[in-house]
Amino acid sequence: MTSLIFYGGLRTIGGTIIAVEYKNKRVIFDFGLTYNPAGQVLDGQVMPRPSALTRDYLRLGLIPPIDGVYPQDSLPSHSSILSAQEYEGETAVLISHLHLDHMGAMGLIDPSIPVYMTKESQHLYESLHTIGEGAPGERTYQTCIEEQPFSIGEIIVTPLPVDHDIVGACAFHIETPEGSILYSGDVRLHGAHPDRIQSFVNQSKGKGFDVLIMEGTTLRNEEQLSVEDLTADASNPEDLLTEEKRVPEQIAKELNAVKGIGVFNIYHRNIERIQNMILAGKEASRTVVLEIETAEIASNHLEEANFHIYESEEIQEEKDNLPLWKRRLLEKYPTVSVQEINKNPEAYLLQNSYPNALELLDVNVESGIYIHSNGVPLGSFDPAYDNLHRLLDLIGLEKVQVDCGGHAIPQHLQYLVDELDPKILIPLHSFHPERLFPPNGKQFLPKYGSVYKLLNGDIFEE
Template identity: 30%
Template sequence: MKDQTKITFWGGLDTIGGNIVSIQFKDYRIITDFGALAGVNIMDLLSKETTHSHLALGQLPAISGLYPKAAIGDFELESFEESALNTIVCLSHLHLDHLGAFGQLPEELPIYALEEAVDFYKQLEKTSLLPSYAVNWQKVTAESTLQHGPFEIVFHESDHDTVGAASIFIKTPDFKIVYSGDFRLSGFHPEKVLNWAQKAHEFDADLFLVEGTTFSHFASEPNPVDVALAEVTHSINSPNEIKLMNSIEAIAQEHSEQLIAFNGYPQNIERLLVLAELFTTLGRTLVMDQTYFELMKPYLTGYLNVKYLLIDGNASIEVTDEAVSLEMLREMPQHYILQFDYERHEHVFTLPAGVYFHSNGMPLGSYMAEYEPYVRRFVEAGWEFYHANVSGHASQSDLLLVNYLTQAKLVVPWHTFKPDFYGQAIEEIGLQTWLPEYHVEYTAAELSDMIK
């Protein structure tokens, strides 16, 4: 039989995250993303001593020629060293559900990601905000072509709530694939998403692998915890990042004499930078947890008023004019906005209560046991508690817009708990969808025959 592209799905078809697909032509192979499969503890995947047991339990995809021989042990699977395949991994972005199984990979296996993502990963690793993965990082320039045997691979900048997110275009000798990665039109750079969607249309993709996180959510009875907390908190959850900043600014001006506190998501560093700019213009200094300050330093420009909080236990940072003490916050709360990390926040309750913005920080929501007591403690201490979130994922209407703009011949709706529901919505705008099965090898000819 004539050589042709072969595609196998290993994770993410009916879950949020854990997206893993292998694309092979002859003895060359690409794997896109390698996060933890649904239900697997990320911390359990850090050591190769667990590889054999995870494979045996089906908690790692049994992909031939991928894992080190020493890690596989007696599990019946060809090892990386024994394989004649030339394998690389292409990473769409830095979230753990897309890279959380990197600790299981051979150190010499090339991992390709946008240059900005690799640099940011090294900052996150340095500050222990992501695990340390001993892998062979390779930087890719956006829009440039990466050649891997017969494959032509192009990374296009996207917009998600982390730095260096990408969509990935893959051209094989007989098939063209676009992997969307995770994306949104509600971030600071929606034009990046619209740009790659237009390029995908021009690319004339045969297959579009597209995330659908928000098609997992349906109207249901409200969580009793959320109902109870709504009586004692405020919400400025926003449809986009700009609206969120406008809301925060208005509230800050109303409370100009009080301390403001903020708990955010470290990978959304652009929100932190815009926040720093906003409060600099309002005459306040953003005072950061030491870990976040170190993460931010390479991205700070001279005019921004950003310093770190000097408290017991962070003397590893030399005390300079970049430091702000708790006493300074108590004496002049109106001059500051305090950013803090959930794991290091007890000092907040030694400060005068003010306005607190909970902005996609930990704990994430009412499905976590620690969430309700966390919120209530702030409220009982006298803080005005604001939920101030923006999703990292496109809305249902925005997902359909990008699908329609892309106009792929065949669409796989994945990265959602409801791929059938998402697929139906895609079909209703005139596109053809396909719901593949796990661990089945599909050929380009088979997929081409499906296309109407």
């Protein structure tokens, strides 16, 4: 029979790892790390050991002890975990998108196991690998084509594109001879591509499925989220940015209200946000200045990328010894130094990511503004968030928030569940998955490590 095993992500944000098995074949999705900055052992001061990553991650509980996934030489001595070389079945891993909580540990998977992602995701991963933000470990990755089924034995997988705040995001329809499962990945209705979500719903209903595994990031307890706020509704509240394409208008409005420099903090895996910062700069008649890592992503993924590169002290001092990709960018795009910016700060919109925050000590920030736009640290749950505010207070830079989140708000989650109308709903990727119910089917809250069987449209523990 068809088996499901849940290894991660049931009551956490990310870290979702689920196995679907049929006979001696299985697919696993995703393979990320739980996002919990306040409880992170590897906090940036305790540094990972590159030669012992798998052993350390297993010991720290960052990755689960799954048989047949990790290389023999990466496991602890006398480990009870079967290595990939000892495992008798066939495994494939599916990556829904390239946020760390869905792919952060995929480099630890044995190179003999194929790891699939969409073509757009693979293109983005090549850029991330170039700038040193690839997954730890050395291996290659396989491409799957959106809406085109492929097989792992008798398991048929179909990637279905969805809208999230990263390119290449998809859901997976997974079918075995005994039933089918729909895994949402991460989704939103209020982004730039709501048509993708409607297509996802239509295609999923056309294919049919027995189990819906649905993300629930924005769900809260009853004190924080009333029953009324969980009523299915596809419309957008007035205080919510309707689409990503409205971000430039909002940013330009903030910039036009100040006389000093504009500084922005984004997550540079959000390519649409990079594009919209460039558009905002154009609308506000400001030169957009990107950090060189973000410039590499923009150069590879945007058709029109009108920006300058921030010429940091490192670039100035090491120009002849920089990696080839940095030298190539410096030849292609104009640069600007902090000295030039300070001559006329109101003419610039400058990127500054949190690890580079001390660069702002050299910038003339008088009468300026700091635009926090889904960059890290994301919120008060991250200890670094208070530190960011301390720094901005010290240098006297006003902070404003301009957001367009990547996850469906609660009423949109319920709308999607109602539209999909699953026989069995498994909500996860949430601190409060129990808040989401199907309109006619049953809610099922699994436990870690238990083996569940799927047969005749029902699921039960072995």
